[in-house]
Amino acid sequence: MSEPTSSEKYYVPASSHWPILCCVALFTFFAGIGRWLHELPSGPWVWLGGVALLVVVLFGWFGTVISENLSGVYNEQVGRSFRSGMKLLILSEVVFFAGFFGGYFFIRLWGVPMLGGEVHPITSVMLWPDFTADWPLLTNPDNGRFLGATDLGSPWGVPLANTLLLLTSSVTLTYAHRAVGSGHDGILKIGLLLTILLGVTFLGLQAHEYMNDYERNNLTLNAGIYGSVFYLLTGFHGFHVLVGVIMISTMLGRAMKGHFSRPGDHFALEGVAWYWHFVDVVWLLLFLFVYWL
Amino acid sequence: MANGATAAAVPQSVPKRMIAFIVRWTTATNHKDIGTLYLCTALLNLFLGGTLALCIRAELFIPGLQFVEPNFFNTLTTMHGLIMLFGFIMPVAVGFANWLIPMMIGAPDMALPRLNNMSFWLLPTATIMLVSTLFMDGGAPNFGWTMYAPLSTTYGPPSTDYMIFAVHMLGISSIMGSINIITTIATMRAPGMTWMKLPVFVWTWLVTAFLLIGIMPVLAGAVTMMLFDRNFGTAFFDAAGGGDPLLFQHIFWFFGHPEVYVLALPAFGIISQIIPTFSRKPLFGYRTMVMATILIGFLSYIVWAHHMFTSGMPYGAQLYFMLATMLIAVPTGMKVFNWITTMFRGSISFETPMLFAIAFVFMFTFAGCTGVMLAVAPADFQYHDSYFVVAHFHYVLVNGLTFAFLAGAYYWYPKFWGRMYNERLGKIHFWLSTISVNVLFFPQHFLGLAGMPRRIPDYALQFVDFNFISSIGAFVFGFSQLIFVYNMISSRHRGAPASDQVWEGAEGLEWTLSSPPPHHSFQTPPRVD
Numbered sequence: 001m002s003e004p005t006s007s008e009k010y011y012v013p014a015s016s017h018w019p020i021l022c023c024v025a026l027f028t029f030f031a032g033i034g035r036w037l038h039e040l041p042s043g044p045w046v047w048l049g050g051v052a053l054l055v056v057v058l059f060g061w062f063g064t065v066i067s068e069n070l071s072g073v074y075n076e077q078v079g080r081s082f083r084s085g086m087k088l089l090i091l092s093e094v095v096f097f098a099g100f101f102g103g104y105f106f107i108r109l110w111g112v113p114m115l116g117g118e119v120h121p122i123t124s125v126m127l128w129p130d131f132t133a134d135w136p137l138l139t140n141p142d143n144g145r146f147l148g149a150t151d152l153g154s155p156w157g158v159p160l161a162n163t164l165l166l167l168t169s170s171v172t173l174t175y176a177h178r179a180v181g182s183g184h185d186g187i188l189k190i191g192l193l194l195t196i197l198l199g200v201t202f203l204g205l206q207a208h209e210y211m212n213d214y215e216r217n218n219l220t221l222n223a224g225i226y227g228s229v230f231y232l233l234t235g236f237h238g239f240h241v242l243v244g245v246i247m248i249s250t251m252l253g254r255a256m257k258g259h260f261s262r263p264g265d266h267f268a269l270e271g272v273a274w275y276w277h278f279v280d281v282v283w284l285l286l287f288l289f290v291y292w293l
Numbered sequence: 294m295a296n297g298a299t300a301a302a303v304p305q306s307v308p309k310r311m312i313a314f315i316v317r318w319t320t321a322t323n324h325k326d327i328g329t330l331y332l333c334t335a336l337l338n339l340f341l342g343g344t345l346a347l348c349i350r351a352e353l354f355i356p357g358l359q360f361v362e363p364n365f366f367n368t369l370t371t372m373h374g375l376i377m378l379f380g381f382i383m384p385v386a387v388g389f390a391n392w393l394i395p396m397m398i399g400a401p402d403m404a405l406p407r408l409n410n411m412s413f414w415l416l417p418t419a420t421i422m423l424v425s426t427l428f429m430d431g432g433a434p435n436f437g438w439t440m441y442a443p444l445s446t447t448y449g450p451p452s453t454d455y456m457i458f459a460v461h462m463l464g465i466s467s468i469m470g471s472i473n474i475i476t477t478i479a480t481m482r483a484p485g486m487t488w489m490k491l492p493v494f495v496w497t498w499l500v501t502a503f504l505l506i507g508i509m510p511v512l513a514g515a516v517t518m519m520l521f522d523r524n525f526g527t528a529f530f531d532a533a534g535g536g537d538p539l540l541f542q543h544i545f546w547f548f549g550h551p552e553v554y555v556l557a558l559p560a561f562g563i564i565s566q567i568i569p570t571f572s573r574k575p576l577f578g579y580r581t582m583v584m585a586t587i588l589i590g591f592l593s594y595i596v597w598a599h600h601m602f603t604s605g606m607p608y609g610a611q612l613y614f615m616l617a618t619m620l621i622a623v624p625t626g627m628k629v630f631n632w633i634t635t636m637f638r639g640s641i642s643f644e645t646p647m648l649f650a651i652a653f654v655f656m657f658t659f660a661g662c663t664g665v666m667l668a669v670a671p672a673d674f675q676y677h678d679s680y681f682v683v684a685h686f687h688y689v690l691v692n693g694l695t696f697a698f699l700a701g702a703y704y705w706y707p708k709f710w711g712r713m714y715n716e717r718l719g720k721i722h723f724w725l726s727t728i729s730v731n732v733l734f735f736p737q738h739f740l741g742l743a744g745m746p747r748r749i750p751d752y753a754l755q756f757v758d759f760n761f762i763s764s765i766g767a768f769v770f771g772f773s774q775l776i777f778v779y780n781m782i783s784s785r786h787r788g789a790p791a792s793d794q795v796w797e798g799a800e801g802l803e804w805t806l807s808s809p810p811p812h813h814s815f816q817t818p819p820r821v822d
């Protein structure tokens with residue numbers, strides 16, 4: 001096993017068992033979902049095992065990094081590497097959402113109009129002559145197999161409230177971030193706590209909307225393409241908000257322990273802040289193009 | 294305590310030694326260890342995928358159904374394609390990146406070593422999940438590596454879900470690997486190593502890593518939609534619900550075309566290191582080489598629909614994708630020009646790496662020419678989904694890229710292990726491979742032009758001769774690779790000791806290190822001027 005080495009310029013960590021455990025966890029996690037989807041009784045249990053192991057790994061791995069940081073072995077180069085890594089991770093997330101948005105616009109601006117007889121009228125004549133292209137699409141070409149939604153909520157209700165919630169949360173987080181290392185731990189903790197509360201409220205409202213859509217508007221995953229893209233985009237966004245809330249809660253826990261009170265390099269908070277702002281921007285685009293226009 | 298340390302270093306019993314071995318490799322964070330893991334895994338997967346290919350060629354030896362039934366034939370082509378692309382070519386490139394980038398830029402290791410370990414171990418994890426589909430009820434995925442909907446959604450076998458998860462894990466692995474590589478290049482360069490002094494191999498990997506970050510999340514999104522269509526009743530790729538199967542093709546090829554350059558650019562980088570060494574001249578046109586790399590990276594994002602000419606597209610779009618595709622020939626041509634000009638009037642010697650590199654230049658250029666043919670939209674209506682396509686992309690992937698990686702393996706072997714490989718065996722390997730690979734794939738051009746479709750277990754009688762020749766080439770080529778493996782393994786202990794410089798004409802920081810290099814390449818950054 002290799003020992004950690006550190007010259008004045010570089011820090012190279014020792015060998016670690018967390019990454020391989022993480023792979024085992026992911027394998028179990030996915031194998032569990034697979035078995036679950038195929039209705040094998042062991043599925044949910046395997047999946048839960050994967051989740052549990054993943055939680056252990058995340059605690060262990062991040063715990064190691066945090067204690068290394070606290071013990072002061074990191075140097076400026078490590079800080080730069082972490083920052084670069086986080087920026088690139090966010091870039092990959094941007095691409096992930098860009099792919100979904102690309103699909104959304106393709107369907108909305110090209111796929112559905114084509115089905116309605118634009119470009120090549122023969123398409124609609126041969127397949128579904130009664131179909132009229134519309135957006136949001138409530139009546140599907142084959143409305144027997146995919147029963148469209150009956151109604152859609154207004155963007156000026158809950159979605160607008162959610163927009164305001166997230167925008168405010170970006171402000172509170174920036175406020176908290178500014179207090180790092182300045183000795184004002186109180187501001188930091190309050191800022192983080194407010195951000196978490198706003199995020200949780202967002203999630204609660206979103207869940208409430210989903211239930212409403214499902215029960216009253218028949219806007220389901222089965223409701224044809226509109227339901228599909230709607231839940232894909234908002235669902236993955238909601239998942240990212242959840243991850244963000246968990247990360248900020250971790251930061252709050254660390255702030256309670258006083259990790260951020262001394263001046264110095266506090267990459268973790270910075271990275272989490274970047275992530276949260278990114279999630280915020282995605283929501284603005286969602287609000288603009290999916291809910292409103 | 295000293296006692297305990299020795300006991301840990303030399304465990305007595307066999308099981309203890311085995312455990313120590315497993316722990317050493319599963320927890321490795323050193324860039325050389327991880328590079329070795331990548332390279333060995335890639336080699337294993339080459340043989341796994343190669344075995345499947347030989348099954349295909351055995352079935353196609355003569356017309357009629359001999360060994361496998363049609364559905365299993367389809368799973369063979371699918372798994373062969375997936376394993377070769379995700380399990381062989383990508384990992385082999387990442388393996389070289391891990392070994393070489395820190396040494397070339399004067400760093401002790403990669404920037405994020407633990408992440409590096411996870412990027413690697415996700416690969417066997419995903420491969421196991423992928424290969425396990427072969428043993429599932431209903432068989433493995435059978436719709437080709439392109440996974441077009443609705444073949445993969447409505448009609449896909451149950452095991453498709455596991456393939457999707459395998460692709461997810463491969464995606465995570467590539468993204469993390471790319472993050473690591475970009476970060477290393479950005480933050481760990483030795484003082485004085487400015488951007489325009491980076492070795493070309495490092496440049497090509499920098500662009501490759503950005504390509505990967507720009508496409509792997511898109512592929513992840515595509516297979517996620519596929520998963521939802523299969524299991525949760527969504528209608529992304531189902532026109533009955535307002536979706537569009539063409540959406541899948543667009544998203545897939547938005548990933549798929551840059552993916553080709555993800556595989557090709559590192560190979561270009563390797564060739565750009567090897568040719569100057571054995572021509573004993575600096576690389577001609579370093580700046581244009583870098584520009585061409587960036588240009589290729591950019592262009593590769595905007596040409597994807599040349600795979601979809603026959604799927605239905607407005608004429609304007611066809612025209613655009615045709616011309617944009619042909620544009621890529623320009624930067625690629627610049628590269629070929631630079632390689633040839635580097636050799637021009639050099640004092641060339643023909644060691645095995647150089648032989649493979651020269652063969653690469655010839656055969657890759659040829660593959661590029663058939664590529665331009667395929668880009669001609671009206672002509673592609675004839676070539677599409679025929680053996681001509683199979684011949685084209687195997688000239689790219691096997692005659693081209695695989696040869697480049699073999700060249701790299703011979704070139705850096707003495708540096709990595711401190712021993713020379715056996716030159717005579719290397720030359721035998723080269724000539725056998727070069728002749729047989731052309732016997733294998735050249736006739737497939739004629740088959741395709743005469744109308745033989747790809748992904749088919751049986752064929753009409755006019756195709757007999759060329760298929761027969763092709764299959765002979767396949768078996769010779771497949772078994773020739775055993776010479777390579779033997780050479781690599783036996784030279785590890787029996788080869789002549791290598792000097793630090795190894796090759797007379799080699800330049801770059803990696804040659805200033807000892808052979809084999811120290812565990813953490815550069816403890817104190819060297820100065821570059």
Ligand code: HEM
Pocket residue numbers: 343346347349350370371373374375377378381382436437438439683687690691695733746747748749767770771
């Ligand atoms: C021993 C060497 C090889 C042989 C004999 C071989 C042979 C074949 C054959 C017969 C097919 C099926 C063609 C069809 O019916 O559609 C095929 C497909 C394919 N091969 Fe290879 N191959 C070899 C090496 C490779 C390598 C090294 C790569 C990639 C790095 C590769 C990538 C592919 C891909 C992507 C496909 C398409 C699979 C699909 O249709 O979905 N092959 N190969």
Ligand SMILES: [Cu+2]
Pocket residue numbers: 549550553596597599600
């Ligand atoms: Cu392409």
